[in-house]
Amino acid sequence: MAYTNVFFRQTRVFWCWLCLPLLATGCMVGPDFQRPQAQVPAAWAAPTAAPAEQELAQWWTVFNDPLLTTLIERAMRANLDLGKACTQIRQARAARGVAAGGLGPTVDATGSYRRSRSPVPPDGVVSDLYQAGFDAGWELDLFGGTRRSLEAADADLEAAIEARRDVMVTLTAEVASNYINLRALQQRLAIAQQNLATREHSVALTRQRQQGGLISGLDRVSAEAQVATATAQIPPLEAAARQTIYSLSLLLGSEPASLLAELTPTAPIPAASPSLAAGLPSDLLRRRPDIRQAEARIHASTARIGVAIADLFPRFTLTGAVGTQSSDFGKTFNWANRVWSFGPSVSWRLFDTGRSQAAIELRHAMQEEDLISYQQTVLAALGETENALIAAAKEEEHRQSLDQAVVANRQAVEMATALYSSGQTDFLAVLDAQRSLHAAEDALAQSNRAKATDLVALFKALGGGWGEAGQGRDDLAGN
Known part of the structure; x- marks a missing residue:
């Protein structure tokens, strides 16, 4: 239940940011x-x-x-x-x-595979990581x-x-x-x-x-x-x-x-x-x-x-990503392995020599x-x-x-x-x-x-x- 409440609070924040372009048209x-x-x-x-x-x-x-x-x-x-x-x-x-x-927003499909080794004694650990999903971005025309x-x-x-x-x-x-x-x-x-x-x-x-x-x-x-x-x-x-x-x-x-x-x-x-x-x-x-x-x-x-x-x-941008990741390729697309993120970003050029x-x-x-x-x-x-x-x-x-x-x-x-x-x-x-x-x-x-x-x-x-x-x-x- 706690996880659900956090999810809905974050979703409301997301929709608030999404409505900013409508308020600023x-x-x-x-x-x-x-x-x-x-x-x-x-x-x-x-x-x-x-x-x-x-x-x-x-x-x-x-x-x-x-x-x-x-x-x-x-x-x-x-x-x-x-x-x-x-x-x-x-x-x-x-x-x-x-x-x-x-x-409008842009949406990109992404996928990656990474094999890495960590220096964990005694012989180190080799791991695989499979990722697949979508990245989205929307620069708000404020x-x-x-x-x-x-x-x-x-x-x-x-x-x-x-x-x-x-x-x-x-x-x-x-x-x-x-x-x-x-x-x-x-x-x-x-x-x-x-x-x-x-x-x-x-x-x-x-x-x-x-x-x-x-x-x-x-x-x-x-x-x-x-x-x-x-x-x-x-x-x-x-x-x-x-x-x-x-x-x-x-x-x-x-x-x-x-x-x-x-x-x-x-x-x-x-x-x-x-x-x-x-x-x-x-x-x-x-x-x-x-x-x-x-x-x-x-x-x-x-x-x-x-x-x-x-x-x-300043430039305001909404970014988000949703997808799955797993160390086992066969489980990469399982919903239980889902990952997501979203949030706003801002950039403002303060100095450019005129x-x-x-x-x-x-x-x-x-x-x-x-x-x-x-x-x-x-x-x-x-x-x-x-x-x-x-x-x-x-x-x-x-x-x-x-x-x-x-x-x-x-x-x-x-x-x-x-x-x-x-x-x-x-x-x-x-x-x-x-x-x-x-x-x-x-x-x-x-x-x-x-x-x-x-x-x-x-x-x-x-x-x-x-x-x-x-x-x-x-x-x-x-x-």
């Missing part, structure tokens, strides 16, 4: 995370439509180009940078599991150091998720921009080939007039020189188009020539509505993944200040650095959006003027050719008109490209492109 040293306040304007300085609800997750559909949509979807499934970002999410999730494991570590791991996981979303935003913009550049190069190549055909027609015309004795050989030689010049403009455009296809292939995670058959046929430059609905500047704080990633990093660095502060306080204080100061400085990085990210986002808005608006004005120039230059070429054929003007007027037309048509093609890529840049600046199209990669990341 509200105690966590260190600062709590406060969402940073960013200074953003009430409205955009550049011209924009009235704020409206706009679907940004799949913004590329505004171009109404099925092939562009297909390429982006394929990039979401196979892009290597996106795959790396997904593995980083898995790493962050595993690191969180490691941090969460620190909140001051919240482990919980702060878990909080930091949660923030790191959030930052990794936002980093993957930021890769998606960049990836969709890169695929769209390269695709638009390809179509623009193909259009410029067609213009150059048409210009070459026009120049060759002029050579035939000058030869005919020279044979009729109406002109000297100078006009023919000038026309042939223009044919050579027009021919020289074609190879660089062909090379640039091929290189752009290679770039698209790499973005899709495939070898460079894999898209040649699919993208070599020409198609128009994608066009979308010029209406720009950018919403409010404050919307960027919730839409742009890089801003949310920077905020998550502040959260993580704030939590790690608490981890460093917790090292200043290392703990330096660690706290380090964490404070890292938090301040993350806060400055957040402010830089917000300012960069505002600048990118303002630049994209003004570029898109002014490029439309530029394109309209070039469109009028092309129409006028075509009329000038027709008039100059007709006048030259009838002998009413010299060949220089024809050359000037043809040069002006080719320059205007080429500039219009580049303006159409710039208009489309400016719109892509705007969608990227607004944080669009990380919605449903990337669900496959979300699954890979274990979302």
Whole structure:
């Protein structure tokens, strides 16, 4: 009976110590995370439509180009940078599991055998000792150091998720921009080939007039020189188009020539509505993944200040063991040979030459650095959006003027050719008109490209492109 009373008294002590974590769960040293306040304007300085609800997750559909949509979807499934970002999410999730494991106890299975000799007269005594059992330990998180570590791991996981979303935003913009550049190069190549055909027609015309004795050989030689010049403009455009296809292939995670058959046929430059609905500047704080990633990093660095502060306080640990021991292996697992022990322990670092204080100061400085990085990210986002808005608006004005120039230059070429054929003007007027037309048509093609890529840049600046199209990669990341 006395043994039973002692056992129950010791058990009550054990359970009292076991309840300490429950009593101390509200105690966590260190600062709590406060969402940073960013200074953003009430409205955009550049011209924009009235704020409206706009679907940004799949913004590329505004171009109404099925092939562009297909390429982006394929990039979401196979892009290597996106795959790396997904593995980083898995790493962050595993690191969180490691941090969460620190909140619970650990249990180890143990076993040992020891043979010893004692110098007992006359010949000494040789004995065997067999032991088997379990050891348990539980460090009580009285001051919240482990919980702060878990909080930091949660923030790191959030930052990794936002980093993957930021890769998606960049990836969709890169695929769209390269695709638009390809179509623009193909259009410029067609213009150059048409210009070459026009120049060759002029050579035939000058030869005919020279044979009729109406002109000297100078006009023919000038026309042939223009044919050579027009021919020289074609190879660089062909090379640039091929290189752009290679770039698209790499973005899709495939070898460079894999898209040649699919993208070599020409198609128009994608066009979308010029209406720009950018919403409010404050919307960027919730839409742009890089801003949310920077905020998550502040959260993580704030939590790690608490981890460093917790090292200043004592550590309380509950330890226990239960098992059996015997000098006879056959009786090792008999309950009568049981042994057990439990009790608390405490350790407190009293002196470390200022290392703990330096660690706290380090964490404070890292938090301040993350806060400055957040402010830089917000300012960069505002600048990118303002630049994209003004570029898109002014490029439309530029394109309209070039469109009028092309129409006028075509009329000038027709008039100059007709006048030259009838002998009413010299060949220089024809050359000037043809040069002006080719320059205007080429500039219009580049303006159409710039208009489309400016719109892509705007969608990227607004944080669009990380919605449903990337669900496959979300699954890979274990979302």
